[in-house]
Amino acid sequence: MAAGKPSVKLCKGINGLDKVLLREARGSSAEVYLYGGQVTSWKNIHGEEMLFVSSKAFFKPPKAIRGGIPICFPQFGNHGILEQHGFARNRVWRIDTNPPAFPANSASNTFIDLILKPSEEDFKIWPHSYEFRLRVALAPGGDLMLTSRIRNTNTDGKPFSFTFAYHTYFSVSDISEVRVEGLETMDYLDNLKERERFTEQGDAITFESEVHKIYLSTPTKIAILDHEKKRTFVLRKDGLPDAVVWNPWDRKAKALADFGDDEYKYMLCVEAASIEKPITLKPGEEWKGRLELSAVPSSYCSGQLDPQKVLQG
Incomplete structure (x- = not known):
C-alpha cells in the first residue's frame, strides 16, 4: 500500500453514530466510536482486521x-447497583479539546483524545x-496504543x-488453533x-x-x-496488573442476542485489567493505565519466532 499522510477524521458510522477514523502514513488504521469511547477496528498496513466485532452487534444505545x-x-x-462492566462503554464521550500534555517522546502523531465526565x-x-481522559493512537509501525487517565475531581x-x-x-482464525x-x-x-x-498448570493456555x-x-x-x-x-500493559481471558464457547454464544452462534470460534478476549485490588484515588489524584497492541508475523511451529523472545523483547 502506498504511503500517504496521517489523518484523523470525524465521520458517521453505523446507525449514524459518530466515529473517528485514524490512518497512519504507512496505511494502518483504527476507528473509534464516541459511543463508548470504543475502538471497533484496527487494521494493519495490508488492511487486515485485527479486532473482532460481532456481525450481530447492535451499535444502538443503550446496548454496549x-x-x-x-x-x-x-x-x-x-x-x-452498577450495570455489567460499569457505564463507560455505553455513554457518549466527547472529543477532548484540551488534553493534558503527553511525554515529548510519544512517537505517534496519529491520535484522538476523548473525555468522559459524569452526567447527573x-x-x-x-x-x-471524575474526568476520564482516553487517548487512542496509532504508532508509525501500526501498533495501537490506548492510554487512560482517570482523575478524582470530587469537591x-x-x-x-x-x-x-x-x-x-x-x-483469530480458529480458537482451537x-x-x-x-x-x-x-x-x-x-x-x-x-x-x-487456582494456579495455572499448563505450559501455555489453549482452548x-x-x-x-x-x-x-x-x-x-x-x-x-x-x-x-x-x-x-x-x-x-502498564498500570494494569491483571489479565482476563474469555471465550464464551458454543452454549453461551447461543444465549447472547448480539453474538453469532458460531462466532466464538473466531474471537478471543485477552484483557489488560485491574480487578483484584481496586484502584483508590483521593481528590486531585490521577491514575494512568496504558495498553499497547502489536501484531507480528510468526510461525511457532517452524520456530521462526520464539514466543519467549517476544515476551522478553
Missing part, C-alpha cells in the same frame, strides 16, 4: 457494542465526580475506588467457579471449552499465537 475494545469502568463484572443521572448511581473530599479493563476482542503465552504458573480467579482461586479467568499479578507482556494465521499479538 459487542467487540473491539470496550472500556470497563468503574467496575469489571456485575456487582451491586450517572451521579445518582455512582456519586463521584467533598471523598476518595473513590474502581476496577477497570480494556475488554479487547482479538480476531490459538494459544496464549506469558500466563503460565499464574494464579487466577475462575469466574465459572464463583471466582475460586477447548468456555473460559473466563482473571489472572493476577501478570507480566507486562502477554502473547497470543495464532497458528493458522501465522500471527502473534503482543500485549504490553
